Amino acid sequence: MEGLKITFVYDVVYPWVKGGVEKRIYELAVRLAKSHEVHVYGYRHWEGSAEIERDGIYYHGTVRVGKLYVGSRRSIIPPMRHAVSLLSQLKGERFDVIDCQASPYLPAYSLRTLGLENVFITWHEFWGDYWFEYLGEAGFLGKTLEKGLFSFERHISVSQKTRLDLLSAGLRRPVFLVPNGVDYGFIRSVRPSELESDFVFIGRLIPEKGVDFLLRSLALLKREFPDFRGIIAGDGPERKKLEFLARELGIEKNVTFTGFLRDYADVIALMKASKVFAFPSRREGFGIVVIEAMASEVPVVTGEHPMNASVHLVEDGKTGFVVPLDEELFARALLLAYDNSKKLGSVAGERARRYDWDEVVRVLLSVYRGG
Structure with a gap:
């Protein structure tokens, strides 16, 4: 042709x-x-x-x-x-x-x-x-x-x-x-990072991403999972404020702020070394990082919001969970995704092929x- x-x-x-x-x-x-x-x-x-x-x-x-x-x-x-x-x-x-x-x-x-x-x-x-x-x-x-x-x-x-x-x-x-x-083949070829986590967020640290909400949800989750490991990867104007909030909530020993990762392979490696990708964004035109998580066989928990397009990428109960932006409900969804990480992640990996x-x-x- x-x-x-x-x-x-x-x-x-x-x-x-x-x-x-x-x-x-x-x-x-x-x-x-x-x-x-x-x-x-x-x-x-x-x-x-x-x-x-x-x-x-x-x-x-x-x-x-x-x-x-x-x-x-x-x-x-x-x-x-x-x-x-x-x-x-x-x-x-x-x-x-x-x-x-x-x-x-x-x-x-x-x-x-x-x-x-x-x-x-x-x-x-x-x-x-x-x-x-x-x-x-x-x-x-x-x-x-x-x-x-x-x-x-x-x-x-x-x-x-x-x-x-x-x-x-x-x-x-x-x-x-x-x-x-996404480059599905490349993502599948990346080896997981040695820095393992239970819950990971990757993105720019700006108010719309809802990382403050995520930290408060993780603080609630700590009651049932006191030794959880969380990672916040990315940088932005909210970073110092968020690090202070983590200390204020008493989860500074649970949560690591990595800063900006320049190498894309390092981003994917960090994703693949986690059990759950947490994405409480309140405004997202698409949410490509969600597909990257799925291709990494990591289930996604995201929040319902009128301007969050990534809710259309996650099949609730199959590749992760879509829940109201309520801290208690979000914390429960994170735990549920953690407990079913392997099953949800396997389905997510297959669904990501179409992207x-x-x-x-x-x-x-x-x-x-x-x-």
């Missing part, structure tokens, strides 16, 4: 920036590039020519940026400059598929201005009214720009939660589900060709 000319449009680019969206684009692009011509348009993070080839992918740098964030929020100026640059860089170009990530919204409007066809909008989250909570009255602009993307014909969602949010918000066009993935990146690419191509 004839190869396609495909381009991905986002702002930041992997491996210069290593977030979830840019990692997804890279994993898809590097596999697609084996049989198709693949381009990526994003910020010019690198030195030298604005156009480079790497891993079989053609990268097109739009604008150079300094700081991506103003305080804790992404700056709006770089996306605006990026969107303007796309108007000149993409003028006259023709692609079989343009996969444009919904956020930061503005590049999609550049594609519309140019009259480019075969555009897919890929949604990682849908905020809707959450914009007002995030920005106050100024959230009206974010909500308007977000809702304006409903006018595009083709849509992809990376999670079932986001797909349902889009349909509930009034999107009247098909939304294809193409999830994030292998090679399988995700197969699904994506069928959407591109039939969508």
Whole structure:
């Protein structure tokens, strides 16, 4: 079958920036590039020519940026400059598929201005009214720009939660589900760490991840399991506060804070050396770390929350547990998962196969060709 000319449009680019969206684009692009011509348009993070080839992918740098964030929020100026640059860089170009990530919204409007066809909008989250909570009255602009993307014909969602949010918000066009993935074979090849634990959390230490809630749940669990071993892997602005809370709760000898792990293999090794993955996140666009835990044959306990998409990844009672964000109930679920870790983990490992990146690419191509 004839190869396609495909381009991905986002702002930041992997491996210069290593977030979830840019990692997804890279994993898809590097596999697609084996049989198709693949381009990526994003910020010019690198030195030298604005156009480079790497891993079989053609990268097109739009604008150079300094700081991506103003305080804790992404700056709006770089996306605006990026969107303007796309108007000149993409003028006259023709692609079989343009996969444009919904956020930061503005590049999609550049594609519309140019009259480019075969555009897919890929949604990682849908905020809707959450914009007002995030920005106050100024959230009206974010909500308007977000809702304006409903006018595009083709849509992809990376999670079932986001797909349902889009349909509930009034999107009247098909939304294809193409999830994030993992390198299943690599995860299976990693040897467990020597640092064993009963319960592990891995992620950025920010309020939305709910690590404070997890620590309070572990303190309750200690009544029945006084010698439990817990690990909090990751770093972030909440770390000192959380370490103080662990001391205050009397579990500082039970819980180890490892800090940020630079080597991905070390992350997986730590996961595989634990009995249960605890994930009380209150806001998650997908939850790729949940699939990594499943592929490591580690059951997952996560909490019910309207903005936690990872609840759709865990089969309650089969690959882990989904429970209300109540500390007592969460503690009980952790113990139940611990007692049934081998059985739940075995099922989780099998379920994770469907999220292998090679399988995700197969699904994506069928959407591109039939969508």
